[in-house]
Amino acid sequence: MTKKTIRTIPQERTTIPEQPVAERIHNFCEVALGYRPEDARREAERCLLCPEPACVLACPVAIDIPGFIEQICLGKDRAAYDIVADANLLPAICGRVCPQEDQCELVCPVGDTLEPVAIGRLERWVGDRALAEGWDTGAAVERSGLKVAIVGSGPASLACAADMAKAGCEVIVYEALHEPGGVLRYGIPEFRLPNHVIDAEIANLTKLGVTVECNTLVGRLFTIEQLVDEMGFSAVFVGTGAGSPRFMGIPGESLHGVLSANELLTRCNLMGALEFPAYDTPIDIGTRVAVIGSGNTAMDALRVSLRAGAEQVACVYRRSREESPARLEELIHAEEEGVEFHWLTAPVEILGDDDGAVRAMRCIRMELGEPDESGRRRPIPIEGSEYDFETETVVYAIGTRANPVIGQTSKIALDERGYIRVDEHLATSMAGVYAGGDIVTGAATVILAMGAGRRAAAAMKAYLGIRDTAVVYDERTSADRRWFGIDAGERNFTRLRLPADDAVGVGGT
């Protein structure tokens, strides 16, 4: 293949077809429709196949990006999938929800002169191809006889479960809710991440031999200590997330019509409240909705409210658009769909009527002062600028805290904010118990959670004495998918140490 240069590649980034605004605000179908095969090939041609790819280093799970893009160019989609799935078992999910513009696409040199390669869209395309074709990574590995418990079923847990299953362990995932997926299921709405995609990716996990047990609140039904001491698990991974919503403590927060984004999204996404009365769970958002905050969660709450029939949907954020933590794509989608943005505005009180329902929200205008410790300019209230803002629903999307149940019920050490304390191998204070994802870092992203799940899995394998040739021979290049003469497809898992009871047996003979 002749070497590609910035001048020979297609100059324009391939656009992704989207549902028209006027239609999509009335439905829950996906907004971004995905590439067609010709779109994918064209976009793949834009990759320079850098010998020292910056994108791979910027990817939290180190997907061999040029490797899989090259396969797309060659028309070998299955091979492309195998490369992606090697690092990321949930490509159809990550291709949809990862903030690629801050990761791989940010550092891609094509982006210096043109728009960077649309790595995320290509990843999604590969993931969707796999789902459509029913491909899976069903690696047949010898069972090691070791049992591993995974607490929670968010992306951190799923990634860890996949790696442990591939290493031959018997893996059981325990989830408190009645459906698996964590935030992917109850938080991120259907129009960004359809449930059938989550189902299909989780089905792939079960093909690897992972068992998912829902309706299991670990800590209350049994504790982490019991998992290790009584239930025969050799190692445990805790990925319980940071889903506990924060409120501000301003007057009026217990009025009806004040709810957290998590409650709104859970009622709609998990419980089907928008189809009430066909589904039993109600939701009542009225015609005007104000969402406080401007992160991804806020964007989802805003856009769900629009689709639920609210006529006037406003976002209230105390800083300006530049500081908004939401992904740019989500922000633009929300703007297109008619969300009103009230930048530099903070609520000070929620006003109710005689019936205990929200009538209005009192806000104050802000201006930006000196940068604070996060580097963003600190918002300062402008005295006397209060005004009332009529609304029936106020949604809080101002962040979350650690899910509390594990902290309440086990002796695992927490930090002062309630997150689980871990060392550099993601090991907790309890032997054999590892943790990762939002429960360690606080609310972050899907891919960081998955990366943590994988890192924990690597540490757990080391702890259990499972050696993985991929770790041993970690010298890999995209051009040659062989490591020291060992084919990637051949990687096997060798146990260094026998499980305790076997060892006793051996000693006896």
Added chain:
Amino acid sequence: MSDTKYLFRRNRTWWVKVAVPAALRDELGYDLRRSLRTSDLDEARQAREPVVAEFRRTIADAERRRRRMCHEPLDSGSGFVVTAREDFSDVTFLLEVHHPQLARAAQPGQFVLVLAHERGERIPLTIADFDRDAGTFTMVIQAVGKTTREMQLRCQVGSTLHAVVGPMGCPSDIAGAAKVVCVGGGLGIASIYPQLRAFQERGAFVIGIVGFRTEELIFWEDKFRRHCDELIICTDDGSVGIKGMVTDGIEVALARHPDVDELVAIGPPVMMRACAEATRPHGIRTTVSLNPIMVDGTGMCGGCRVTVGDEMKFTCVDGPEFDAHQVDFADLMSRQRRFRDKEQFAAERWARSLETDTADAPGGGRR
């Protein structure tokens, strides 16, 4: 008069239209209609019969499905099997569910979340009893709205519930008290039982107070007697025990036992507030188990938040028990009404769908 029953004309073509009974409109729409592709009335009359018959069959099938759905025992194929049922009155019933792990883990004061079927709502119900040997736990439920009434109708022995998760919430603190009053009223009568038993097993002197409307509605009297040193039954009509509310019972108990050091009350918020007021002047430590609207029960939605001593608490993970003298009951009661209109609508719709009998579907193009 010309016979145009089931017929109507659009542009110049005749159509058949059969109205759909209200209970089936979600599924089938307002009416079933089809073009007969003729502008001739006589032809249309002849073509009408088979179409009407077909539509009637469609409606009858849908009705059969709906009835089956409304009346048939719940069966989601899950492992959460109902192993016993008992009816205490026309609104109160007991379900015992097989769940050995849960039975082993359950502590007094904890609850479960139940999702009766796939389209249901997650509702919290107190663990009213548990049998670790048999691997079962018990709920006593008051049929007050759509979900609980549907469970009353459709949960039979052998039924399966779609999801049951628990035990949830912090176990009650049963250490410490030497003489304790346990009060149960309304939906809290059975809920108080595990605590009362635990207090007794811990060696405390236990005074039970339970309130019923009238004699016929009394249940579990023997169970209560077995685990109480003293049982006070209050009835609204005075048919048994003290005539009056549980607060009247509390007065009697406190008069007899000035050395009571704790009172635990479970029931409707008004009752729990009254109990809190009854003990406040005596400075007796008082605990109530709050029942706000919940969704997940894992601390993830904040829907169950309550105000306790000016602090916001999530009942499902911080509670459900709190210091009664600190609880803002007005707030709790107001928040329980959040979805009143929708709940009422759902309950009425459910009642209607049980009543409608569509054996002889109303005919004609009724608008």
